[in-house]
Amino acid sequence: MRPRFLLDEHLQPELAAAAVRAGLDAVAVCATALKGKSDLAVLLAAIDQDRIVVTYDAEDFRPLVSGMTWLESRFPALFSSTHGLFVPTT
Numbered sequence: 700m701r702p703r704f705l706l707d708e709h710l711q712p713e714l715a716a717a718a719v720r721a722g723l724d725a726v727a728v729c730a731t732a733l734k735g736k737s738d739l740a741v742l743l744a745a746i747d748q749d750r751i752v753v754t755y756d757a758e759d760f761r762p763l764v765s766g767m768t769w770l771e772s773r774f775p776a777l778f779s780s781t782h783g784l785f786v787p788t789t
Contacts, residue, residue, distance in 0.1 A: 705745045707754035708734060726750070739763055 704725040706715050711727070718725035728734060733741055738759050745752045752760060 700749075703748065703750040705741065705748065705750040705752050707741065707752060707756065709755060710753060725753075 701724060704715075704718065704723060706712075706718075706725060706727045708728040710729075712730040715725040715727035715730065728736075728741055733744055738756070742752060742760060742763050744750075754760065
């Protein structure tokens with residue numbers, strides 16, 4: 700399965716469009732109904748859509764992910780250019 704990306708609201712939709720042109724599956728939050736929604740709503744959408752959240756704000760998402768013990772085998776990933784890759788462990 701190819702990775703699918705959800706670009707957080709502060710990332711421009713042009714970045715998602717460039718990723719799509721390069722053959723990636725990418726969607727920008729600001730180009731969807733998620734625009735203006737909470738980090739939790741973005742995270743839950745990413746989990747539901749099997750997407751990796753791309754963000755500069757991984758620190759905002761970490762507490763949300765660490766409390767999701769119900770994920771079992773589904774591990775969302777957060778990629779941040781300043782904090783590297785974060786995959787929660789249970």
